[in-house]
Amino acid sequence: xxxxxxxxxxxxxxxxxxxxxxxxAPFISIRPQIALPMAxxxxxxxxxxxxxxxxxxxxxxxxxxxxxxxxxxWHLANGLMGFIPGLIRYFGIVKIGTVREFGILQMSVVLAxxxxxxxxxxxxxxFLHHMTFPSSFPSWILPAFxxxxxNGFVLVPVILLAFRKILLTLEIRTxxxxxxxxxxxxxxxxxxxTLSILDDLVSQEAVIENFYxxxxxxxxxxxxxxxxxxxxxxxxxxxxIRMSRASQEVESGHYDLSLLDPVSSRNDELGRLxxxxxxxxxxxxxxxxxxxxxVQDLQIKIDRKRKDxxxxxxxxxxxxxxxxxxxxxxxxx
Amino acid sequence: xAKIIAIHSFRGGTGKSNTTANLAxxxxxxGYRVGMVxxxxxxxxxxxxxxxxxxxxxxxxxxxxWGKCDIARAAYDVTKTLGADATGRLFLVPSSIRAGDIxxxxxxxxxxxxxxxxxxxxxxxxxxxxxxxxxxxGINEETLMSIATTDVLLIILRPDQQDYQGTAVTVEVxxxxxxxxxxxxxxKVPVRVDxxxxxxxxxxxxxxxxxxxxxxxxxxxDLGSSGIFSLRYPDHIISREMRRIVQRLTP
Numbered sequence: 001x002x003x004x005x006x007x008x009x010x011x012x013x014x015x016x017x018x019x020x021x022x023x024x025a026p027f028i029s030i031r032p033q034i035a036l037p038m039a040x041x042x043x044x045x046x047x048x049x050x051x052x053x054x055x056x057x058x059x060x061x062x063x064x065x066x067x068x069x070x071x072x073x074w075h076l077a078n079g080l081m082g083f084i085p086g087l088i089r090y091f092g093i094v095k096i097g098t099v100r101e102f103g104i105l106q107m108s109v110v111l112a113x114x115x116x117x118x119x120x121x122x123x124x125x126x127f128l129h130h131m132t133f134p135s136s137f138p139s140w141i142l143p144a145f146x147x148x149x150x151n152g153f154v155l156v157p158v159i160l161l162a163f164r165k166i167l168l169t170l171e172i173r174t175x176x177x178x179x180x181x182x183x184x185x186x187x188x189x190x191x192x193x194t195l196s197i198l199d200d201l202v203s204q205e206a207v208i209e210n211f212y213x214x215x216x217x218x219x220x221x222x223x224x225x226x227x228x229x230x231x232x233x234x235x236x237x238x239x240x241i242r243m244s245r246a247s248q249e250v251e252s253g254h255y256d257l258s259l260l261d262p263v264s265s266r267n268d269e270l271g272r273l274x275x276x277x278x279x280x281x282x283x284x285x286x287x288x289x290x291x292x293x294x295v296q297d298l299q300i301k302i303d304r305k306r307k308d309x310x311x312x313x314x315x316x317x318x319x320x321x322x323x324x325x326x327x328x329x330x331x332x333x
Numbered sequence: 334x335a336k337i338i339a340i341h342s343f344r345g346g347t348g349k350s351n352t353t354a355n356l357a358x359x360x361x362x363x364g365y366r367v368g369m370v371x372x373x374x375x376x377x378x379x380x381x382x383x384x385x386x387x388x389x390x391x392x393x394x395x396x397x398x399w400g401k402c403d404i405a406r407a408a409y410d411v412t413k414t415l416g417a418d419a420t421g422r423l424f425l426v427p428s429s430i431r432a433g434d435i436x437x438x439x440x441x442x443x444x445x446x447x448x449x450x451x452x453x454x455x456x457x458x459x460x461x462x463x464x465x466x467x468x469x470x471g472i473n474e475e476t477l478m479s480i481a482t483t484d485v486l487l488i489i490l491r492p493d494q495q496d497y498q499g500t501a502v503t504v505e506v507x508x509x510x511x512x513x514x515x516x517x518x519x520x521k522v523p524v525r526v527d528x529x530x531x532x533x534x535x536x537x538x539x540x541x542x543x544x545x546x547x548x549x550x551x552x553x554x555d556l557g558s559s560g561i562f563s564l565r566y567p568d569h570i571i572s573r574e575m576r577r578i579v580q581r582l583t584p
Contacts, residue, residue: 297522297525297531300534300535302497306498307502323481324510
C-alpha cells in the first residue's frame with residue numbers, strides 16, 4: 001500500500017520530468033526522482049521498492065501520453081531499480097555508519113541502474129523492437145543509465161540521511177565530504193562540456209568565451225569546495241586537539257577535563273572517546289585521592305619531645321609519686 | 334581472682350562507653366559475673382545503653398563517693414539486656430546525671446582513693462569475675478587512680494593525629510604505673526584503611542599489642558547510644574572484632 005502511494009508520487013514526478021529531456025537523447029529525461037524507489041527499497045523492503053518503480057513508471061507514461069503498456073520493459077527496469085538496492089539489508093546492512101557500508105550502498109545504486117537498463121534493453125531486443133542496436137546506444141541506453149546512476153548516487157544518501165538510516169559518524173562525514181568534492185569536480189567538468197555543446201563553436205571568440213566561463217565556474221567551485229573543507233577539517237581536528245590537550249592535563253596531574261565537554265556531547269566516535277577519557281580521568285582521580293588518604297591515615301606521627309614534656313608534667317607531681325608507690329599494693333590486695 | 338579492666342581514651346567521643354558496654358555484655362553472655370562502673374562523673378553516658386534512667390534510681394556512684402551509701406547499693410542488675418539465654422550476670426554502677434550532682438563533683442571533687450575501695454567491695458559483694466571501669470577521657474587524678482588500680486588497661490583511640498599523640502602520653506604514664514596488661518583498640522577506622530597495616534603501625538609506634546581494629550560503620554551510628562551493637566548484629570565485623578578482644582581478656 002505504501003509502495004503504491006509512493007508509486008503515485010513517483011509517477012507524477014516522472015510525468016513532470018518527461019519534459020526535461022537530456023540533450024541529444026530524445027526519449028530520456030533528467031530524473032532526480034529515481035532516488036525515490038531506491039530509497040523506498042532500502043527503507044522498507046525490496047518488493048516495496050519494486051512496486052514504487054513499476055507503478056510509478058506506468059503512471060508517468062500514462063500521464064505523458066506514451067500509453068500505459070507501450071514501454072512495459074521500462075516498468076520492469078524501474079521496478080528493478082527499486083528492488084536491487086533494497087537487497088543490501090541481506091548483506092547485514094541495517095544502518096549505514098562505516099565507509100564499507102556506505103560503499104556497498106552506493107555500489108548497489110549504480111549496479112541497480114546498470115542491471116535495470118541492460119534488462120530493459122534485452123527485453124526490447126527480444127520482444128518489442130523499439131530500438132535498434134547498437135544505434136540506440138547513445139540515445140537510449142547510455143543516457144538512461146547515466147541519469148539513473150548519478151541521481152541515485154547523489155540523492156539516495158540525502159534521503160537516507162533525512163530518515164536517519166545513515167549515521168553521521170566520523171567515517172561517514174569524511175566519505176561524504178570526499179564525495180561532495182568529487183561531485184563538484186565532475187559538475188564543473190560537466191558545466192564546461194555542456195557550454196561547449198550548447199554553442200556551435202564556430203568562431204574562435206566562442207571558444208575563448210567558453211574557456212573563460214569554464215574557468216570562472218572552476219574557480220567558484222574551488223573556493224566553495226575549499227571553504228567547505230576548512231569548516232569540516234576544523235570540526236574534525238578541534239576535538240582531536242582538545243583530547244590531546246586533555247591527555248597532557250591528565251599527565252601533569254590535572255583531572256578536570258571540562259575542556260572536553262563540547263566534544264563529549266558529539267554523537268560520533270570522537271564523542272564516545274571523549275566521554276571515556278573524562279570517565280577514566282575521574283576514576284584515576286578518585287583512586288589517587290583514596291590512595292593518598294590511605295597513606296595519610298596509616299601514618300602515626302608522634303612528637304616525642306612534646307610527649308616527654310607532657311609525661312613529665314604528670315609524673316613529677318606529688319600525687320603521681322604517691323600513687324606509684326601505692327599502685328603495687330592496690331593490685332595485690 | 335577477679336580482674337579489673339579499665340577502658341580509657343585520651344579524648345572524648347572515641348566510643349569508650351560503647352566499647353565498655355559491648356565487651357561487658359559479651360563476657361556476661363559467656364557465663365561470667367560482670368560489673369561496670371561509670372567513673373565519667375562529669376559526663377556520664379553508659380546507662381543510656383542499658384535503658385537505665387538515673388532519675389528513677391535511688392543511688393548512683395556519686396552517693397557512694399559522698400559516703401551516702403554502700404557501693405553495692407548503687408549497683409543495678411542489667412542482665413535482662415543480654416537476652417533470655419544468657420547464663421552470666423551483668424551489673425552497672427551508673428553516675429548521676431542530676432545537674433546538681435555533677436556540679437558538686439566539679440566544684441568540690443571527691444576522694445579518689447574511695448574509687449579503689451569501691452571496686453574491691455563490688456568484686457567481693459556481688460561477687461564479680463570481671464569489673465569494667467569506664468573512665469573519664471584525658472588524664473586527671475581520677476583516671477590515674479583507675480590506671481593504678483586496674484589489672485588490664487584498654488586504650489581506645491581513633492586514627493587521627495591528636496589521638497595518636499595523646500595515646501603516646503597515656504601509654505608512657507601507664508607503664509610508669511606498671512599496669513600488668515595494656516592493650517590498644519583502634520576505633521572508628523575509615524573503611525578504606527587497611528586495618529592490618531594500621532594495627533602493625535600502632536604496635537611499632539607504642540610497643541603495645543593492638544587487640545582490635547574496629548571499622549567506622551553507619552549501622553553503629555544508626556543504633557546510636559541505644560542498645561548493644563554486638564548483641565543486635567552478632568555477625569557484623571565490629572561484633573567479631575569485639576569477640577576477639579574478649580578472647581584476649583579471658584583465660
